[in-house]
Amino acid sequence: MCVSYESETGVTGKWRVVAVSRNAPNAEAVAIPVEDSSDGTVLLVTGGTEGLRLEHELTGVVVREPYLILSMATELDWVCAEKRLAHDEG
Numbered sequence: 001m002c003v004s005y006e007s008e009t010g011v012t013g014k015w016r017v018v019a020v021s022r023n024a025p026n027a028e029a030v031a032i033p034v035e036d037s038s039d040g041t042v043l044l045v046t047g048g049t050e051g052l053r054l055e056h057e058l059t060g061v062v063v064r065e066p067y068l069i070l071s072m073a074t075e076l077d078w079v080c081a082e083k084r085l086a087h088d089e090g
């Protein structure tokens with residue numbers, strides 16, 4: 001999936017998000033709605049046993065996160081991740 005995100009270093013834009021595990025380095029991340037006590041319903045994006053790998057679509061900058069908590073208004077783009085994974089496998 002791809003999401004709009006700003007890294008801790010201030011890199012903003014669209015990021016590809018994949019789940020990372022030892023046996024599955026490019027697995028699909030999962031987004032599920034959960035209740036947050038202060039923000040109401042949010043999207044929890046989780047992945048493999050080693051968290052998430054985010055790659056900035058334009059610059060290629062890579063960051064790792066254990067999980068993401070996003071606004072329900074965040075647009076999830078499932079197509080961009082499929083294109084990238086197809087590119088990685090080829």
